Amino acid sequence: MAKKLEPKSQYAEFDLDGDGTVTDDEIRRSQDMLELEMREEKADTQRRMAWVAMCSMCVFAILPLMPFVPEARLATLASLSDMLFLSQASVVGLYFGATAYMARK
Numbered sequence: 001m002a003k004k005l006e007p008k009s010q011y012a013e014f015d016l017d018g019d020g021t022v023t024d025d026e027i028r029r030s031q032d033m034l035e036l037e038m039r040e041e042k043a044d045t046q047r048r049m050a051w052v053a054m055c056s057m058c059v060f061a062i063l064p065l066m067p068f069v070p071e072a073r074l075a076t077l078a079s080l081s082d083m084l085f086l087s088q089a090s091v092v093g094l095y096f097g098a099t100a101y102m103a104r105k
Helices: 025-064 071-104
Strands: none
Touching: 025 071
């Protein structure tokens, strides 16, 4: 069943062939495209999170070598580094694991 559009309707974007009617197939295609865009956006966000985690681990590993960090603070940095590396590595590992799982699925 075709659905006629009113002039300047907010649903005009679903009319893919431009004939003024929106079919069930056009709505389904639009929903599929929206779902695909959302999945891509989610994957991009997860990829960015993994990169930030990897970069923060690299920066935190180099930080104690900098001359502006006093020796008195190195003990504090050492105690923080355990938890930081564990949490950041888990974010990176989860990203790679999920990516591999979804590629196989």
